[in-house]
């Protein structure tokens with residue numbers, strides 16, 4: 001069956017996909033636009049993307065370019081590449097996220113249409129409605145009422161996803177249920193001896209090639225992982241204030257805010273900050289997080305990933321950190337036992353049979 005190409009949009013499975021896809025899905029589907037996603041990131045996606053940009057470019061952008069190429073190879077000719085400049089007044093994204101459509105236009109020299117809406121709540125005072133109008137216009141949809149209704153559908157899917165994520169459900173499960181229009185609250189009563197907060201952008205955590213499946217690896221070591229998805233915006237803003245920082249970067253929520261919140265949380269044993277090589281904003285944020293962490297007496301592991309990162313070395317560093325957390329916890333528990341206490345241990349002898 002031939003597809004009506006006019007009503008098909010390609011969405012790269014990269015960058016803002018990892019936070020906003022539930023919204024994009026609800027919105028485009030309500031408009032009757034079929035979505036084609038790029039395939040999950042592979043070594044090939046990364047090397048195709050890397051071949052078109054300068055070496056110093058950060059890993060997530062190289063991956064993004066690879067996903068655009070993947071969609072073009074699938075025959076998709078309208079690709080959604082938003083320019084998310086500023087998410088609130090004077091709160092900016094990094095220049096690569098802001099200039100994403102220009103970057104793609106300049107490096108991918110193939111014939112296709114960029115769907116490039118702009119969200120800029122600072123300089124252009126261009127809010128969500130204008131953004132959605134620009135996203136719908138290339139498909140011939142201009143009716144304000146229709147766009148606003150589709151926006152509500154987008155928010156419904158987005159909110160369902162976040163409700164489930166906050167309940168502790170895994171990212172993949174929450175995403176699957178949300179896209180099916182379902183909401184479940186999971187009661188995960190499994191107890192873990194160690195808990196860590198993973199501080200990183202969604203695209204560095206949930207892209208399993210970029211993150212090297214860090215969550216699965218930690219869980220297999222009996223470590224519970226907390227991320228920004230379990231927090232509200234208010235908790236993250238409070239976290240930024242707790243570290244004495246000011247909100248400037250849009251990414252500050254999931255980096256500084258998440259770290260600040262979990263550093264204050266007694267149930268968290270350590271922080272793992274994961275960032276991509278070549279990321280300017282993260283190198284500043286992680287440096288400040290590491291300095292502030294000292295006053296909370298919490299260990300911080302800083303991992304940087306790029307296309308050369310070897311899995312063996314990555315696992316070794318994780319294991320060493322987790323091992324140190326276990327030893328620290330054991331020492332804390334032992335020190336709490338009062339060895340001068342008069343109470344004696346009386347062995348239980350009930351099981352000894354007497355003749």
Ligand code: SF4
Pocket residue numbers: 058059060061094095096097201251276278279280281282
């Ligand atoms: S915030 Fe960092 S990792 Fe993300 S696109 Fe910008 S430079 Fe790259």
